[in-house]
Amino acid sequence: MLRYVELYFKLVGAGIRAQLQYRFAFVMRIVGMITAYSGTAITMWVMLYQFQELGSWNFYEMLFLFAIAILSWGFCIILFFHFRSLDTYILNGTFDRFLVRPINPFFHFMAMKFDVAAFGQFIFSIFIFIWVSIELGIDWSFGKFLFLLASIVGGVLIQGGLLVIISALAFWTTKSEQFYWVVMYPARNLTNYPLVIYPKFVQWFTAFVIPFGFVNYFPAAVILGKETPFFPENIGYLAPIVGIVFFVIAYYIWMLGLSRYKSTGS
Amino acid sequence: MVPIIEVEHLMKDFKIAKRETGFAGAIRSLVKREFITKEAVKDISFTIEEGEMVGYIGPNGAGKSTTIKMLTGILVPSGGSVRVNGIIPYENRQKNAKNIGVVFGQRTQLWWDLPTIESFELLKEIYQVSNERYEENMATFTDILGLDEFLDTPVRQLSLGQRMRADIAASLLHDPPILFLDEPTIGLDVVAKEKMRTFIKEINKERNITVILTTHDMEDIEKLCKRMVLIDHGQKVYDGEISVVKDRFGKIRTLVVDLEESDCILQLSGGKVFKEEGNRYWIHFNRDEVSASELIAQITSTHNIKDLTVEEPEIESIISRIYQEGFQDLPNPVKV
Numbered sequence: 001m002l003r004y005v006e007l008y009f010k011l012v013g014a015g016i017r018a019q020l021q022y023r024f025a026f027v028m029r030i031v032g033m034i035t036a037y038s039g040t041a042i043t044m045w046v047m048l049y050q051f052q053e054l055g056s057w058n059f060y061e062m063l064f065l066f067a068i069a070i071l072s073w074g075f076c077i078i079l080f081f082h083f084r085s086l087d088t089y090i091l092n093g094t095f096d097r098f099l100v101r102p103i104n105p106f107f108h109f110m111a112m113k114f115d116v117a118a119f120g121q122f123i124f125s126i127f128i129f130i131w132v133s134i135e136l137g138i139d140w141s142f143g144k145f146l147f148l149l150a151s152i153v154g155g156v157l158i159q160g161g162l163l164v165i166i167s168a169l170a171f172w173t174t175k176s177e178q179f180y181w182v183v184m185y186p187a188r189n190l191t192n193y194p195l196v197i198y199p200k201f202v203q204w205f206t207a208f209v210i211p212f213g214f215v216n217y218f219p220a221a222v223i224l225g226k227e228t229p230f231f232p233e234n235i236g237y238l239a240p241i242v243g244i245v246f247f248v249i250a251y252y253i254w255m256l257g258l259s260r261y262k263s264t265g266s
Numbered sequence: 267m268v269p270i271i272e273v274e275h276l277m278k279d280f281k282i283a284k285r286e287t288g289f290a291g292a293i294r295s296l297v298k299r300e301f302i303t304k305e306a307v308k309d310i311s312f313t314i315e316e317g318e319m320v321g322y323i324g325p326n327g328a329g330k331s332t333t334i335k336m337l338t339g340i341l342v343p344s345g346g347s348v349r350v351n352g353i354i355p356y357e358n359r360q361k362n363a364k365n366i367g368v369v370f371g372q373r374t375q376l377w378w379d380l381p382t383i384e385s386f387e388l389l390k391e392i393y394q395v396s397n398e399r400y401e402e403n404m405a406t407f408t409d410i411l412g413l414d415e416f417l418d419t420p421v422r423q424l425s426l427g428q429r430m431r432a433d434i435a436a437s438l439l440h441d442p443p444i445l446f447l448d449e450p451t452i453g454l455d456v457v458a459k460e461k462m463r464t465f466i467k468e469i470n471k472e473r474n475i476t477v478i479l480t481t482h483d484m485e486d487i488e489k490l491c492k493r494m495v496l497i498d499h500g501q502k503v504y505d506g507e508i509s510v511v512k513d514r515f516g517k518i519r520t521l522v523v524d525l526e527e528s529d530c531i532l533q534l535s536g537g538k539v540f541k542e543e544g545n546r547y548w549i550h551f552n553r554d555e556v557s558a559s560e561l562i563a564q565i566t567s568t569h570n571i572k573d574l575t576v577e578e579p580e581i582e583s584i585i586s587r588i589y590q591e592g593f594q595d596l597p598n599p600v601k602v
Contacts, residue, residue, distance in 0.1 A: 003394075006391075007391055007392065010388060010391050011388065011391075014377060014380055014384055014388055017380060017384070018377060018378075018379035018380050019379075021379050021380075021420065022379075092373075093373060094373050096335070096340050096370070096373075097370075097373070097375050099338070099339065099340045099359065100338050100339070100340065100363055100366070100368045100375075101360075101363050101392055101393075102360045102361070102363040102364045102392070102393060103360065103392055104360075108392075259342075262340065262341055262342045262356065263341070263342050263344075264280060264281070
């Protein structure tokens with residue numbers, strides 16, 4: 001275990017150095033991400049300027065919701081984004097190299113790339129957290145802060161888990177890129193807004209099937225003291241556990257895919 | 267002698283989706299897919315002893331890579347058994363990985379964007395190579411392969427020859443007793459090929475590493491291996507000494523002559539024109555029946571020769587002859 005932690009940092013360090021070889025692309029990604037998220041935030045503001053609030057969430061509360069999603073997505077990119085290119089490895093046969101080495105291939109694959117460009121997300125979301133906390137006068141007790149951290153970990157695991165599951169489809173279908181656009185992208189877009197504004201079915205789906213509701217909506221509701229109609233009160237406290245369970249399931253699906261790969265070779 | 271690799275009645279089937287041709291066919295196969303079973307490896311058995319260097323050859327799609335993938339633990343066989351250094355690779359893949367070095371000639375195992383030295387340092391961690399052993403190996407490999415001229419260059423900027431040298435050194439860093447080389451000289455120039463072969467020979471001799479080599483370059487096999495396993499359509503067709511095959515089928519030489527005139531009909535006793543292009547003629551002859559000089563004399567009596575060469579038989583052409591003539595009357599395989 002300790003060996004894997006050490007190895008993780010070494011592999012990740014190499015990944016970062018590799019990424020820094022392309023300085024211009026690196027800087028542009030950070031700038032691009034900050035610009036893209038600011039754009040979404042401005043759209044929100046324009047909308048709420050008309051309606052004042054959306055499903056009883058005001059502009060600042062929605063920004064808070066958005067910031068949690070962005071922050072956990074940022075960590076998720078850093079840790080798990082390499083899985084998005086798994087299908088390319090399988091397609092051109094370079095995946096085999098992970099299978100001739102004496103370490104866990106899931107771990108090895110995950111540690112191969114470390115997308116530090118997600119710094120853009122951190123800068124953006126930390127700025128929002130401070131701004132919103134002042135505007136809404138959130139009283140940051142130690143417990144509340146700890147809960148925020150735990151639910152961000154949960155959010156990272158939920159989104160990372162979905163990335164892992166989508167990547168694993170490549171073991172069966174060879175190409176999985178399209179699933180990213182069909183599943184991951186819509187799921188992330190849904191969480192830009194409070195789930196309460198969506199039809200009941202969508203809410204139920206995002207709570208229990210692809211549990212993106214636990215990425216930001218339920219935890220934010222707990223921190224801001226908002227109601228979550230149709231769902232038990234304080235369901236948000238479950239976010240970290242949901243994250244762990246979902247990720248474990250994702251890991252086993254990936255391993256199942258791997259064993260299929262080993263019997264078909266493509 | 268101790269067998270280090272034991273393969274018995276190895277089989278591997280693949281299910282492949284049948285593709286229909288044309289647009290209508292593509293739509294049809296989208297809705298209803300039919301599968302055909304392809305037996306990539308049908309029934310292959312062989313044992314390889316410690317320190318042996320064996321050429322594993324066959325035409326494209328014969329099942330070479332599939333076999334290697336089963337030996338390395340990447341693929342699970344559909345039937346039969348494999349044992350590599352006492353371990354069943356697909357059951358104990360990670361343990362097996364420590365015993366083997368693998369070089370895929372067409373795909374690097376190194377970190378593409380990083381200076382070459384970093385790949386070695388990372389592999390040292392992955393394989394848990396001790397500091398002393400790492401230093402020793404690096405010193406040896408640097409010495410023989412001249413790694414120092416490009417250790418600080420990112421892998422993507424290396425020439426193919428340099429990259430192959432780095433790849434083979436990387437595969438040996440953890441002192442594996444077995445080395446799999448898949449097309450190790452593909453795309454290299456003559457000098458780089460020669461360097462690579464010298465190195466492979468040396469590590470085989472000095473470290474007693476068992477080497478299994480798949481290649482299309484018959485010179486590789488001739489220069490490196492005593493024994494070859496020839497497979498085709500997933501089955502073993504020959505297993506034994508290269509010299510036996512060479513003696514049996516290697517008596518046929520090719521005389522290539524450029525004549526001053528074209529469209530000649532050459533009637534030669536002991537030789538047979540099997541290809542002509544403009545005024546160049548390729549003639550097969552059996553060196554036991556007729557000598558090259560006799561043949562040349564026959565031609566010069568009626569035509570003027572501008573240029574000529576006598577080609578040594580390559581195993582490649584020997585193999586195609588074996589295919590044409592069948593294996594029935596081949597000497598019994600030396601090893602089973």
